[in-house]
Amino acid sequence: MDGPYVKRSENGWDLPTVARRSFLRTSLFGAVGVGLGGFGLASLGFLWPRPGDELVGEVPLGDAASLAALIRTERAPVRVPEGGISIVLWDPANEAAMQNYGTDHQAVLDAETALMALNSQDCPHLGCAVPWCQSSQWFECPCHGSRYNRWGEWVGDPAPRGLDRYASSLDDGTGQFVVDLGAYITGPARTSNALQQPAEGKACVDV
Ligand code: FES
Structure with missing residues (x-):
């Protein structure tokens, strides 16, 4: 028992x-x-401090002309992991772009070539890192599928706007592309799509 x-x-x-x-x-x-x-x-x-949080103030990120050439050759942004930054080209000959970006992104190399520093580390939706997709030529967020064109402008749900960015300029003396990490710029509104770039190939993230 x-x-x-x-x-x-x-x-x-x-x-x-x-x-x-x-x-x-x-x-x-x-x-x-x-x-x-x-x-x-x-x-x-x-x-906790993330990689890149130690970068402060105005930081030279390399020779502007070389960066532009590299972006063109590779058909991809130059990534600066230390700052969570993706350097992209934008076109100052594009009227809407000049209106939207001309004031804060002053690294203009010639009539059709300028550089811009996007924050691709923090998706404006919920903060995931947003990798570049070589086939579509867009930034595509793996968390919930937000998409941004080559200039970081919003092209697909659910993010409320385009990628945030930093003010930047060209050092006339050294030719360096200088990013001001203290001058954070909220990404362009959903309606600000100066590039009008369709996906150029297969998406990297299924939505
Ligand atoms: S965090 Fe990027 S889409 Fe949600």
């Missing part, structure tokens, strides 16, 4: 009821602990 603290299982093993309760309690606390721990770590992640 089993005592009050012992339960007989089907395979004949005697399992003390107290041990079973203790096991269930430990499991429950363990699960809650893991959940809270994950939440705590995620919260800390927002506070």
Whole structure:
């Protein structure tokens, strides 16, 4: 006959009821602990310095002409991981672009060539990094599928606007492309699509 603290299982093993309760309690606390721990770590992640946070003020990011040539040859932005920046070309001959970007992005190399520094590290939707998609020639966010054209302008849901960016200029003395990390610029409105660039190939992120 089993005592009050012992339960007989089907395979004949005697399992003390107290041990079973203790096991269930430990499991429950363990699960809650893991959940809270994950939440705590995620919260800390927002506070923890990210790569690039140490870059401050005006930072030269390389010879402007060489950067422009590289972007053209590779058909891809130049990525600066330390700052979460993607350097792209924009066209000052495009009237709408000049109106939207001419004031803050003054690294103009010639009539049709200028550089701009996008923040591709923080999607304006919920903050995921937004990689470049070589086939579509767009930035495509893997988290919820927001898409941005080559100039970081919004082209697809759910982001509320285009990619944010930093003011930039050309150092006339050295020819360096200089980005001002202290001058953060909110991305252009959804309606500001100066480039009008359709996807140029297969998407990298299914939506
Ligand atoms: S974080 Fe980029 S689409 Fe949601």
